[in-house]
Amino acid sequence: MALALIGGIVLGQIPLETGLIYAAMGGVAFVLYGMDKNFAEQNQWRISEVTLLGVDLCFGIIGGLxxxxVYRHKTRKSSYVATTVLLAGVHLLWLAGMATGFIEPSDLASLVGL
Structure with a gap:
C-alpha cells in the first residue's frame, strides 16, 4: 500500500498532499493503537473500535496496520482483523488506481460532494 502511494507520488499521479494526509493520519492511528493497547493493559477506559477503524478509514490505514x-493489538479478534483487511483493500485499490492513472484525484472530491 505504501509502495502504491509512494510510486503514485513519484510518477506524478498522486498529489503530494495526499501522501502528507496519509502520513499525518497514519501517525494519529499509530499513536491511538499504542494508547489503546496501554489502556487495555492498565484496565482503563478504552478507545472504541469504531474510532480506531474510523481513523484507519480516513487515510490512517498505513499507521493503523x-x-x-508493533503493539500486537487487535490482532486476535477475527471480526476486527477482517474489517481492517477490508479497509486496507479499499485503500490499496484506490491508491493503485490513482498511481496507474485509472482514478483521478478529483474523483474522490466528487464522490464526497466537494
Missing amino acids: AGQA
Missing part, C-alpha cells in the same frame, strides 16, 4: 503489528 503498523500500530497493530
